[in-house]
């Protein structure tokens with residue numbers, strides 16, 4: 001593979017040719033105008049500053065053996081040599097003079113700000129002893145791993161399965177679980193993979209061109225599509241940079257998007273633009289007729305009539321009234337969507353799906369357009385994510401665990417798509433359980449989640465959380481409440497494999513510790529990655545292997561064997577062996593590609609950093625199924641079984657794979673929702689949001705706050721110690737429309753108080769036409785804080801005091817802004833900005849959607865001029881009220897068990913899926 005082939009027509013791009021990566025010569029820019037030569041070893045790795053997993057190329061100085069810079073890896077099939085600003089800023093994270101280099105143990109009370117350096121042996125022995133004791137005493141549900149930014153495809157599932165615990169927790173319910181549930185109910189796959197590059201029409205319900213999910217790889221392909229003539233529409237109350245590049249901007253009232261999408265569906269049906277043949281062949285309309293119209297003739301024509309009746313209220317006029325978008329625009333865009341038949345690409349991830357009550361119905365309504373235009377899995381259409389994502393297999397798989405942790409999947413949310421992670425403190429406070437060992441990994445719930453003070457409460461309480469180890473490359477607002485702070489490697493300091501659904505192909509990429517690799521190529525040997533990392537920074541893989549051996553030193557618990565080498569029976573697995581086995585045995589086509597270059601598969605991945613497994617993956621649902629002997633004939637629903645299990649579905653006389661749903665079809669009608677108490681939502685529909693105009697108190701002057709938008713230059717918590725990025729972005733003012741500002745007597749720069757249900761924050765106003773009237777917005781990336789010196793990055797965090805009062809109220813006040821400081825990096829003395837932004841999430845109560853379990857981020861707020869006592873950055877919270885709001889939303893849930901006494905439908909997947917018998921709910925006491 002040559003660079004030229006991967007970047008056609010890219011004469012203006014200059015990547016070092018791959019054959020010169022071992023010894024690359026450049027002039028030292030700092031010596032200019034003198035021509036001083038510098039030699040580098042170029043080692044590929046993967047960016048870790050968002051989920052997209054773009055390729056990076058580390059320039060390791062052959063003289064100092066330090067990384068000089070990171071640039072793009074032209075051999076990476078998704079990012080193709082390009083990165084956003086956050087990729088190259090990895091160098092800041094590695095060289096941050098304040099980074100945590102050694103394991104630390106808390107001294108004194110939690111959150112007290114005092115730490116002592118300890119050895120890794122002490123850390124591993126104490127944690128292993130505690131976990132072993134919990135396992136021996138049958139307290140497996142008291143061990144929990146809570147991940148913010150994953151990676152490590154399937155790796156942690158394997159560790160936790162080997163431990164036999166239901167202990168995987170994630171950040172997904174504050175991120176994407178509503179959108180995921182919407183997609184999963186349609187097709188069994190919980191994410192879309194739009195083929196933007198080949199689309200004729202692209203509809204984005206978020207800001208993918210500038211900052212959204214899979215930002216850089218998607219942005220490239222959206223532009224590819226536009227250059228080939230595709231039109232782009234963006235639905236967003238905010239005129240984002242993405243919307244500014246669109247052919248159509250639809251500034252919907254927050255939460256009204258599904259109404260607009262269903263009106264578009266009606267236009268497409270009315271005007272004969274739908275592919276009715278596809279609808280007939282590929283949806284479970286027969287099931288709908290059997291359940292909803294059992295006495296009507298089960299014909300497609302009757303279904304169509306019933307469908308039209310069901311959606312008749314969703315006229316363009318209705319959608320205009322709900323959304324504020326002119327009906328003519330809705331009709332015009334609908335015609336373009338319909339006209340793109342077979343090549344309609346779309347995406348919703350966070351944005352409206354994560355902001356609103358019923359956000360999962362937005363994803364279902366969007367997918368209805370994809371189905372009506374027969375664009376599922378087509379070139380230019382929208383595929384299920386799993387077709388475009390690689391997942392590794394291992395030399396042996398630990399069995400599914402036999403636990404069900406009610407702290408993760410409680411009975412109130414039987415359909416929650418991921419763990420109810422953001423309610424963990426509320427559950428602990430209610431006495432639903434306790435944790436003996438709690439790991440957080442690149443996870444900062446105190447700052448990232450709603451109701452962060454509830455997190456501070458439980459993390460400070462040793463009776464609720466026995467021991468907390470924060471595995472993190474950098475300080476965070478959560479790490480300061482931990483018992484152990486354990487430094488883990490940044491992007492170029494650890495191994496990991498990642499694959500993402502960025503395009504209509506499947507690829508795998510390899511994150512690796514670049515200095516270790518460069519030194520190994522010079523002949524040095526290392527047993528562990530930390531030996532080549534700065535200080536004593538470990539990598540997660542080696543941590544889990546070592547910890548697992550210490551939990552089960554004699555192998556009696558059956559854990560150790562899962563961490564033994566596949567090549568040296570009985571001996572401890574090394575990180576090289578782990579990846580070597582996967583690359584040699586579980587990546588289709590890789591061994592052959594490596595052979596062509598006279599490399600081992602491991603060396604191929606180490607030198608290229610990524611591998612394209614297959615390109616142009618389309619229409620896998622139509623793949624014929626080879627029928628085993630004994631396979632039965634299709635039943636009335638077209639399902640074909642072998643040995644009691646469904647293996648395919650008959651469509652047009654052929655048995656094909658279909659989709660992983662109960663009907664093997666696209667489920668326009670969800671029998672699951674019907675049977676689990678949500679019959680009124682069984683078809684794609686429109687749920688009026690908790691911030692619908694009718695839910696706002698006009699007398700109080702309530703508006704809607706959008707608190708979730710990303711900036712292209714920052715990422716949640718991890719970019720806090722990237723100096724380049726914080727120099728670019730360090731404020732998050734409140735966007736407010738000119739008309740609203742006029743009404744409230746505000747001007748840009750004025751200090752405003754934004755009052756939520758449980759408190760308020762004080763920020764500056766930014767008056768703009770780039771937001772819909774009645775809506776305000778504030779990016780969630782800013783407002784980092786620290787309580788004590790040494791516990792937060794001074795590039796980004798302001799120092800605060802936290803004044804907790806006996807009545808349950810709390811005032812956080814900024815006492816020191818960003819200012820220059822003395823460090824090993826001379827740039828720290830040149831900091832010119834003073835603002836670090838305002839933290840808003842502390843003032844948000846939890847809003848768990850009763851179906852998906854997703855936190856519904858949008859807030860009802862009152863905006864007013866700040867009062868005399870208010871200071872910039874003030875955050876005030878009533879923690880009693882926050883628990884009341886939790887209970888109000890808890891009351892909206894419809895608890896299980898469901899049909900057959902199940903805790904959760906068997907077909908709906910969940911992370912770290914337990915053994916099937918665990919899906920059966922235990923009988924109530926005496927039952």
Ligand code: SF4
Nearest residue numbers: 047050054084087216
């Ligand atoms: S989009 Fe930017 S932050 Fe995300 S992986 Fe790519 S380079 Fe890194």
